[in-house]
Amino acid sequence: MVNNKKNKGQEEIVGFVAIVLLVAVVALIFLGISLRKPVDIQKESKDVSRFLESTMLYTTDCAFGYEPNYVTPKDLMKECYLNKGKKCLNDEEVCLVLNDTLKGILDNSWKVGEDSAIKGYSFNSTYSRNSTKGEGESIISLGKGNCTSSSFVTGETFFAVYPGTITSSLKLCY
Amino acid sequence: MINMRKISKKNNNAQMKIQEMAFVLVAIMIFFGIVAIFYLKVSLSNLKGNVELQRGQEANELVRKISSAPEFYLNKECDGCIDMDKVLLLKERKNYQGFWNLDYLAVEVIYPNSNKTEECTRSNFPNCGIVTIINKTGNTGIPASAFVALCRQEFKQQGYVKCDLGKIYASGKSLESTGG
Numbered sequence: 001m002v003n004n005k006k007n008k009g010q011e012e013i014v015g016f017v018a019i020v021l022l023v024a025v026v027a028l029i030f031l032g033i034s035l036r037k038p039v040d041i042q043k044e045s046k047d048v049s050r051f052l053e054s055t056m057l058y059t060t061d062c063a064f065g066y067e068p069n070y071v072t073p074k075d076l077m078k079e080c081y082l083n084k085g086k087k088c089l090n091d092e093e094v095c096l097v098l099n100d101t102l103k104g105i106l107d108n109s110w111k112v113g114e115d116s117a118i119k120g121y122s123f124n125s126t127y128s129r130n131s132t133k134g135e136g137e138s139i140i141s142l143g144k145g146n147c148t149s150s151s152f153v154t155g156e157t158f159f160a161v162y163p164g165t166i167t168s169s170l171k172l173c174y
Numbered sequence: 175m176i177n178m179r180k181i182s183k184k185n186n187n188a189q190m191k192i193q194e195m196a197f198v199l200v201a202i203m204i205f206f207g208i209v210a211i212f213y214l215k216v217s218l219s220n221l222k223g224n225v226e227l228q229r230g231q232e233a234n235e236l237v238r239k240i241s242s243a244p245e246f247y248l249n250k251e252c253d254g255c256i257d258m259d260k261v262l263l264l265k266e267r268k269n270y271q272g273f274w275n276l277d278y279l280a281v282e283v284i285y286p287n288s289n290k291t292e293e294c295t296r297s298n299f300p301n302c303g304i305v306t307i308i309n310k311t312g313n314t315g316i317p318a319s320a321f322v323a324l325c326r327q328e329f330k331q332q333g334y335v336k337c338d339l340g341k342i343y344a345s346g347k348s349l350e351s352t353g354g
Contacts (some may be wrong), residue, residue: 019198023205030209033216047234053254057323058285068334091309105339108285122348147200 022101041169048155048170055105056157056168062088062097073101077168081127081139095140102142110172112145119147129164139166147173195259204311212320233318237344241322248335255337258326262299265307276346278317279308283324285339298339300326317345 056074059162063069064079071079076098079086086094102123112118122143128136156169240246241256245264248255261281264270282304283290290303317337329334 019202022202026205026209030212033213038242046231047321050254054321054339057252057255057325057337058339068328068331070334072337073348095283105285108287109339142290 018165045153045155045172048153048172049157050155051109052157052170053167055102056159058101060097060101061090062092062094064088065089073098074159074166076101077139077166078146081137081166085155098140099142102140106170107144108124108141114145117174118145118172119149120147120173122147122173123168125166125168127161127164127166136164136167145173147171149173152164195240218300230318233267234320237318237342238320238322240279240344241320241342246269252323252337255323255325256342258300258305258324261305261324262294262296263306265294265305271308271310274308274344274346276308276344277310278306278343278345280306280317280343281322281324282341282343283338284307284341287338315345317343319343 027142056072058073059070060073060076062071062076064071064075076094080095080098084095088094088097091111106123110118110121112120120143122141124141126136127139151174152171153174154169154171156167158165158167227271234332238254242253246256246260248257258281285301287303290301292298292302292304294302294305319341322340323337324344325337326334328336
């Protein structure tokens, strides 16, 4: 009689433990979903690429040879890479004009700051002889704010400079 | 008599056990139901966010397409360039107000722009910030936008084409279907 009762008690305990375990597992899944980190955005943005394309069409105050042969940031990048010390007709250094122009454009186009949605940006322009990404000589690098987060959008544009290409990329960090 | 009592007691116990089991099963089903609803809600909200993002991008693309209409575009060599001289003329033409089925269409100079917010007219151009081509309702909401190069003919020196950086904004029912 006592043995029978003991067996029944054990069965009850096993059942209870099984239910508790089941509920605990489901609760853990439940908690995992609710505490899940916001999904990181890491993708190419057409908007950023369009921005870069439009930036490359901007007419700078730098003229080569004669006025009004004012050049675009594209031409400045090319000259800054090929002839680093080259100057514009107004005696300003090509690389400096490129730096100031791009900085002005980036700061006016994207509101960057702690209170803003965009926490930082990073702009890079590189020359590479082959199409392999990540390799190449840096022409200009600009950055502002905090761009270490894993949520960002990128865009890039490129143009040919024989025998390679100049690739400009912009990363906006959220 | 004693046997009958024993059987009745056993029956009662069994009924209790069945009831307990039924309650536990119902409780587990409710619990799993709540979890499933929560999971579906989370995944659906992610899906909704993705759809909205996609629609926003499509609306921006549509705005970009508007900018390459013959009424705006500069020339074949410059894709994505807007002729600002054309835009100024377009602003004055009232018969274009219903042409694109938009409530709002404007072109803003982004760079170089030392915080100029003045509306552009023939007299103050290019020392101004924005050209509003269509503004039917006054309440534009968040318009779809796209970066463009704003080009104009400069008559200084021998004359040349000068391009600034700008944005084209549009909102209206024709864009709402794509989320703009």
